[in-house]
Amino acid sequence: MHELGVVFHVIDSLKKVAADNGVDQISRVTLQLGEVSTVIPHYLSDCWKWAAAREPLVAGAELLIEPIKAISWCEDCQKQYGTIEHGRACPYCGGGNTYLLQGNEFMIKEIEVPGPEEESDG
Amino acid sequence: MDNVRVIEVKQSVFADNNAEAERIRRQLKAEKTFLVNLMSSPGAGKTTLLRRTIADLKDEMRIGVMEADIDATVDAEAIAAAGAAAIQIHTGGMCHLDAGMTEQGLNEIGAAEFDLVVLENVGNLVCPAEFDTGASKNVAILSVPEGHDKPLKYPLMFQVCQALIINKIDVLPYFDFDMEKVLSYARVRNPSIEIFPVCAKTGEGFPAWEDWLRRQTAAWNG
Ligand SMILES: Nc1nc2c(ncn2[C@@H]2O[C@H](COP(=O)(O)OP(=O)(O)OP(=O)(O)O)[C@@H](O)[C@H]2O)c(=O)[nH]1
Numbered sequence: 001m002h003e004l005g006v007v008f009h010v011i012d013s014l015k016k017v018a019a020d021n022g023v024d025q026i027s028r029v030t031l032q033l034g035e036v037s038t039v040i041p042h043y044l045s046d047c048w049k050w051a052a053a054r055e056p057l058v059a060g061a062e063l064l065i066e067p068i069k070a071i072s073w074c075e076d077c078q079k080q081y082g083t084i085e086h087g088r089a090c091p092y093c094g095g096g097n098t099y100l101l102q103g104n105e106f107m108i109k110e111i112e113v114p115g116p117e118e119e120s121d122g
Numbered sequence: 123m124d125n126v127r128v129i130e131v132k133q134s135v136f137a138d139n140n141a142e143a144e145r146i147r148r149q150l151k152a153e154k155t156f157l158v159n160l161m162s163s164p165g166a167g168k169t170t171l172l173r174r175t176i177a178d179l180k181d182e183m184r185i186g187v188m189e190a191d192i193d194a195t196v197d198a199e200a201i202a203a204a205g206a207a208a209i210q211i212h213t214g215g216m217c218h219l220d221a222g223m224t225e226q227g228l229n230e231i232g233a234a235e236f237d238l239v240v241l242e243n244v245g246n247l248v249c250p251a252e253f254d255t256g257a258s259k260n261v262a263i264l265s266v267p268e269g270h271d272k273p274l275k276y277p278l279m280f281q282v283c284q285a286l287i288i289n290k291i292d293v294l295p296y297f298d299f300d301m302e303k304v305l306s307y308a309r310v311r312n313p314s315i316e317i318f319p320v321c322a323k324t325g326e327g328f329p330a331w332e333d334w335l336r337r338q339t340a341a342w343n344g
């Protein structure tokens with residue numbers, strides 16, 4: 001299952017983010033997921049529950065997934081269209097001189113961590 | 123809810139992998155090693171195709187093969203018998219290879235010693251397409267029994283590949299596989315994809331495929 005491997009990549013990235021920010025606990029993770037990223041949100045959530053429970057940094061953390069619509073651009077028509085509906089072929093001219101504007105994203109948007117802005121250590 | 127803070131990250135999950143893949147490509151270019159990432163469903167004919175390709179090209183170039191299959195020892199032995207160096211890459215049961223695992227394999231095989239290294243990726247059409255391995259070119263094999271609708275069902279695989287091999291054309295009479303349709307579906311996904319119908323059993327169609335491989339290797343290493 002692809003989504004489980006992907007979740008491990010997410011957790012690896014989160015470990016780096018946590019280290020950079022001096023964070024040892026994450027309570028919520030917001031991902032942005034393009035419609036043509038080939039990651040299936042439902043599977044991703046299931047794998048997250050399984051994997052996150054085994055990693056102290058994100059144990060019990062909530063996963064939010066924000067979808068991003070897939071949109072392509074036709075160079076010949078200078079128009080945009082829905083990629084899911086039409087694929088690589090432009091629905092206006094039938095040509096293939098097109099590219100994806102957005103929709104294959106798989107981003108960590110933000111994390112939420114427990115505690116106040118500054119650690120009250122000193 | 124008041125005792126939380128939000129940290130903006132805005133970072134691609136694959137950013138690290140993509141950066142590592144770019145680094146691998148630069149190194150391969152400097153070492154004059156052409157790396158092909160070969161992907162397909164299980165049983166499409168990767169090993170059979172490689173054995174024949176190696177037998178045909180082994181006198182003109184030094185070839186190495188990295189196997190990521192579950193049953194890799196069997197495949198690695200078959201490759202070695204055909205006349206190329208072969209190693210097994212440890213995927214830890216993953217459904218794909220990423221750049222880090224590929225780099226370990228390249229170090230183990232000693233990539234600089236070869237003109238051409240072929241990576242036999244894990245057998246499926248979904249996950250391997252998602253991860254840049256650092257290969258110079260991506261090649262997919264689709265075999266006739268799988269059906270001509272695969273480019274529609276697995277679009278990303280056909281978008282990331284520069285070449286598509288359609289294998290097992292000897293069994294075309296027994297399947298309602300529409301060659302015209304598969305060519306047009308693949309080209310809708312990827313207008314510049316090069317397509318080679320072959321039979322890995324008999325060698326039919328191999329001159330065109332091997333010529334592409336020869337030209338690409340020379341261009342990369344040149
Ligand atoms: N009829 C026919 N059979 C083929 C052809 N190429 C491969 N085969 C057969 O297909 C089966 C699988 O071939 P392999 O080369 O092992 O395929 P693979 O993609 O390496 O398989 P895995 O590594 O197990 O995923 C074998 O029984 C081959 O003999 C072909 O061109 N025609």
Ligand SMILES: [Mg+2]
Nearest residue numbers: 168169191197
């Ligand atoms: Mg094989």
Ligand SMILES: [Zn+2]
Nearest residue numbers: 074077090093
């Ligand atoms: Zn158009």
